[in-house]
Structure formats: structure tokens, C-alpha cells
Amino acid sequence: MEIEKRQVLLATEAEAYIEALQKFELENIGSPRWFQQHEYLGKLTMQAVLSASGQEDEFIKEFFLVMGKVPLVIHELIAVETWKEKIFPEFVKLKFKPSTSVPLYMVLYQEAILVTLLEIILYHQEVLESGEDYILDLLGYCHRKLTDLLSGNYNPEKDVKEKESDISRTLIDDLQRHKKSMGFDIAMKTVSILRYIAENLSSLPLSVTHHILSVHDFPLLLSFLLEEPPWVRCSDNSEEKYIDGKWCLVEEENRFQITKIEGQVWITLYILLLSEECQKKYELNSYKKNQILKLRSHLSEILIEQLPSLQSLQQYLESLSIMEPPAVRRDLIIEQISELREEFLKEGEGKWDKISRQQAETFFSPSLEALKEHSRRLADTYSVDILENFVPETPKCCVCGHSANKRCSRCRNEWYCRRECQVQHWPKHKVACSLVTNSES
DSSP: OOOOSOOSSOHHHHHHHHHHOOOOOGGGTTSHHHHHHHHHHHHHHHHHHHHHHTTOOOHHHHHHHHTTOHHHHHHHHHHHHHIIIIIHHHHHHHTOOOSOSHHHHHHHHHHHHHHHHHHHHTTSHHHHHTTTTHHHHHHHHHHHHHHHHHHTTTOGGGSOOOOTTOOOOOHHHHHHHHHHHHHHHHHHHHHHHHHHHHHTGGGSOHHHHHIIIIISOHHHHHHHHHHSOTTEEEETTEEEEEETTEEEEOOGGGTTOOOHHHHHHHHHHHHHHHSHHHHHHOOOOHHHHHHHHGGGGGOOHHHHHHSTTHHHHHHHHHHHHTSOOOOOOOOOOOOOOOOHHHHHHHHHTTOHHHHHHHHHHTTTSOOHHHHHHHHHHHHHHTOHHHHGGGOOSSOBOTTTOSBOOEEOTTTOOOEESSHHHHHHHHHHHHHHHHHHHHHHO
């Protein structure tokens, strides 16, 4: 679907929204003020995507740069990541049964919004530089996501296949499934962010280079990803690849055509192994050398035709195979550490269950009137005509997970593959459906 030229926000609105953004502590995630900021960020991200895809004036990027708000976006990203890792599981332990899953889902969705926003605006070197010391926290975040991706935590093939007749699944169970599905998409977006950082190492503090090469060892991690690519899945003599946010069946003649994700991994690895500054600082022991040399088998003529710069990488690997790794120059570095995540973990240590209980009783158990107002605001933020341009793949049935072509005719928010699934889901869906419908009337 071609994205029409339209605006979610005027420049004056975007400026006011960005100026109003603030940092939130873990205890306040899900509060009314937090949700107001969630709406702001949702609209800002959609406008940033529309501007970038239409090659129009990227005023969202400019405002974030001028107002120095990039560190705040990274702060909020690490905060919601910590919330999902430490507090959301407590809702599962509590066997929390909310009247609607929408507020909790939006908190989970916040991470996808923030990663998408960063993927758009960090393409620009000056915006990346404005991230300051928070870039170290962003590198740690990318490392965690790619490590989880490599371990198969987000692998769709490892999802538990639930029976269509299973009516015992709760709203929290559905949210856990959505959390895992979103995790895969989010991890894929971090590949772009990592590439932007690698491309601009010379303009970033020395500590960034140290973290990307030594603390997190991204060259080794990326080589593992290329050996076991999570963007490819095979079944029943067919192959699918993750392309532009969706799984696509690959025809035999296109089997060796690289995807954008794969290309970005190769380019990032090329930079980290061949740039002069990185070669001086990356310490290659025998284990790392042997692992990286495995990439030679992947550097085919077909791949090099698509990415000609990889010929230099091929030559480097051939030279590396017959020589000892060069000695690393050890400069004196005043070590900087990423602090955000540690601060959040220290903040909630020993009281994750207490925070979840307080939030369950307040933020996620609102009154009927508050739910109506909340639904009205969400319907305005994620209007169907704009949001459909950002659907990453063919809609899935919210009951069984199969491809869906039917949508709830009242709220237009849920998808189903057949009427039986819609009828089965209605007892859980009717509250949220009525709230959205009534808020729009």
C-alpha cells in the first residue's frame, strides 16, 4: 500500500508535544500523565515515519535535536524495557484479570514506538551525537535484544501452538503472546540503530568504540547472527524471509537475494572489522578468529555482487586465516559505564511485586468513565486510516493466530480468520469493543 501524503501533526503541534516530554520513574509507568505522553510519542513517531518515507521535511527530527530530547527517548526506552522484564511478570503471578487488556497492551507497545522513533531520527549523525552518554545505554539495549534474538526467545517457530478451542486463555495470556511477537520486530529494528552507531564511531566518544568492540563484542555477535540468521525460517520444503516487517515466502529464483536486515548486518560487521580505528582496538583471540573465519563460506559471488564492498571483507578474512591477529594497541581510556538500566534495577530491587500490585489497583483498574475517555484518546491517536500504513504484516487472528481477513465491524480493532473465532472471543472482547464504539459516537 502506498502511503499517501498526509500529516498526523502540524509542526507547531509536534514542537509542543516534544517540549512537554518528560522522564518517568518505573512506579509511574501507566499513570494518566504517562499515557498522555504515550499518545504524544505515538503521533510523533507516525509523523516521523510519514515524513521520512515521503522524503518530506523531517521536522520531528529537527525538534528532537534542537530541544535536546534524544537522551529522554533513550531513558524512556530503557524504563519500559525494565518494566516489561521485571514488573509485567508480576501481573502474571498475581493472576491479574483486568476488565480490558488495552492499557497494559499500550505499555507493552511503548517499546516498539520508541525503537521505531529512534530508528528514524538516529539515521542523522547530528541527532546521534546529541544522544551523549546515553548512547552507551542504547548499545547495551541493542546487545540484549540481539542476544535474545540469537537465543531464539522471539523465534515464531518456537511459539506454543494453542488449540483453537482453548477458552481458558486469559487476557494476560494474550498479552504475553503479543509481548513475544513484538519482541521479534523490536529486535530487528535494533540492527538499523547499531549500524548508525557503527557508521559514526569517529564522531562519538571513544567509550562508544570501547563498548561496541570490547564490552559487548558486536563483531562476534553479528558473526553468530549471520551463521544462524533469525530472519530466515524454513518449513515443508519452503523458505520464508523477514522482509519489510513481515514474513514473505521466497521463490526459488530469489533464494539468494539478501534482505535489508541481512545487508545491514553485513555492512555493520564490515565497518567493525575493516575500519582502521576498529582494527587497532578490537582484540582477536583464537576463538574469535575461528568464529569470524566461518563467514568465508557465506561470502559467495552472488552475495558480493549485491554488496560489492564485501569483496574487501573477503580479502581480509583470507589474510586473517594465514596470519596471527595483529597486536591491539591499548590506549588509556577513562572508562564510562552505562548507568540507566542499573539505576532502574536498583530502584525496583525487592519491590517489583509491590509496584505491580499498586499499578494493578490504580492505573490498570480504572473506572468505566476513565476507560471510555482512555479509549477515545487511543482511537484518536491510532486512527485506522493512518495506522493501517504501519501494519507490519498480514493481520493475524487474535484467537488462533492464523492469517485473518475479517475484522470486528464495530470497533475495527480486532481481526479474525473465521466467525467461530470471533464468537469465541466475544466474551473477552465485548467490554473493550463497547468502550471504543461508544467513545467514537
